[in-house]
Amino acid sequence: MSPVVKVATGISGLDRITQGGLPKGRTTLITGKSGAAKSVLALQLAGHFARSGMKTVVFAVEETPSDLIESGDSLGFGLSELVAQGQLRFADLTHPADSATVVTGDYDITAMLHRVEAAAKEFGAQALILDSATALFSPKPSEERLRSHFFHLIDSFRKYQLTAVVTAEAPDDYGPRTTLGVEDFVCDVVLVLRNLIDSERRRRTIEVHKYRRSGHQKGEYPCTVSARGLMVFPFGAPASQERLQNERFSSGFEGLDSMMNGGWLRDSITMLRGPAGSGKTTMAGMYARAGAQRGERVAYYGFEETKPMLMRNFSNIGMPMEEFTQAGTLLLECRYPEATSPEDLLVELRQSLEEFRPSLIVLDSISSVAHSTSTRGFRQFMVGFASLVREHNRSALLTQTINDVKEDERTAPFLSTIADAIISLDYHRHGKKLERTINVTKMRGSAHSDDAFRLMIRPGGLGVSELE
Structure with missing residues (x-):
């Protein structure tokens, strides 16, 4: 035939x-x-x-x-x-x-x-x-x-x-x-x-x-x-056949690079998970800002705050973003997922990859996307997004609000397979004191620390130190 x-x-x-x-x-x-x-x-x-x-x-x-x-x-x-x-x-x-x-x-x-x-x-x-x-x-x-x-x-x-x-x-x-x-x-x-x-x-x-x-x-x-x-938007679209380099780039704050055996792996998808108030958006901002400071193009999509509010909060913590948005190295878009559809978000992401050509992408937070659509629609969005990132050999950081890993049975299994690395944030109260922690749960293709470390929110972003 x-x-x-x-x-x-x-x-x-x-x-x-x-x-x-x-x-x-x-x-x-x-x-x-x-x-x-x-x-x-x-x-x-x-x-x-x-x-x-x-x-x-x-x-x-x-x-x-x-x-x-x-x-x-x-x-x-x-x-x-x-x-x-x-x-x-x-x-x-x-x-x-x-x-x-x-x-x-x-x-x-x-x-x-x-x-x-x-x-x-x-x-x-x-x-x-x-x-x-x-x-x-x-x-x-x-x-x-x-x-x-x-x-x-x-x-x-x-x-x-x-x-x-x-x-x-x-x-x-x-x-x-x-x-x-x-x-x-x-x-x-x-x-x-x-x-x-x-x-x-x-x-x-x-x-x-x-x-x-x-x-x-x-x-x-x-x-x-x-x-x-x-x-x-096909699922599992063939990734670029370009040979991936064993390149790493800095997380933007002291301590985390050592936990990840030298920094973020290039062309990987990282999931940042933790409860509200654990520092996810701050870390996402540091990821984006560090990339822009290196001269890379970064696309940041915020789904929980307005752009003026996000810019103000970053500035107040010592991470001003105005110079990068004005220079054109940082594309910062904020909208509520309920006002659009997951498919239209994929359209915008594809156009951004083809026209703005960022090397780093941030989605903060995918939990808002999950709440605005059905389980099936959210899964299709995430698989479609992962396919776009793989196709163009880009790095991405996704934040997810979750109070307990066990409670997230609806989305965790397939999200865990999409992510190349998972970083978990948490906090516990000891009397009057709130102690935040960070640990690298998973990192494909790289050794990493198995220990939990103290996470501190301070001027300039986040810091890491040994737990006492």
Whole structure:
């Protein structure tokens, strides 16, 4: 069996879960309920195909060409420019809005097949988008005729070697793939988009339901519609193949470097865990500030305080950050996770990695993200974040509020596998005195101290000393 020749989609996450893109000269079906972003993905693919040199025709059945072009341009697909360049063409198949539909005789698809032939021969189309099959076969013919017509339509795409994408409405998120009910066996690929309500919040996912003659990643993957179109976040994305150096960098305060056998390991994810008031945000600030002082770019995301409050608190403890934010070496963003979604946070993190290019990333605190979404949504966010960090070979520090390790059974198991190192903070009261402690619980690829040390909050940040 010859290998499937694939066409890249221009969406890195989608190319990963399809292991290279969509099959060339074959048909891909995109299904989902209303609002699942089927048309967005179809237009995004149309723009990418045309921009890649494949002449593309879009058969507009549900919305007029002008509406589709306007939508695509608003998302940065540049459809009107591609039309002007002669790389993209729209064919209007919408029903007149000001007249009633009169059904008489049998449904006939001959005219549609002629238009496909004309697109292939006259325009020289190599790719085709049909949005949507549900609207095309409305009013719906008998099941027997529908099956026959749909087969002939897909066969015509194959006859003219068109890389085709067809959208169709689904009656349910996890039920039949479409309301038409006859497409799965004809199309080579079936992509299912979902826009689910999860713990009173909307959560988008994409699934490769079927890919004929090709492997693909199984299961649902988080996705979101951003200002640049659909973005997909695969789990376990392959990390950069660059050889990792056995490099370390300073923690920023005396004592901890010795506990970690020389400092933080480069390109690692560290989890900083402890109860409220144990010094997690202060340590996160020292981590970020030390990096900025070395001339590295640092992205700090705070989820529990406003930016003015965080800047004031850092300054009051002797760790002013203004010079680094003004110099552009420290990107400090603060927002409440409840005001956005985990998928949108991943979008921002990806854009930060690609545009700001930080070497160090801080998330303070992931507990706030966990409280703003479901258990499943939080797990997907964390695995997606870890994949981004591994892909770009970056170092990250994550803080987590936890009063007792045993009480965190809901998230601790998978979080512990994500983290390369875990540093635990705690405190105990002895009479009137509060004694804080720190210990390195885990550190992959490095020897480290097993002892607990006293942790002191003082001007300039934190300090470490031997326990008496």
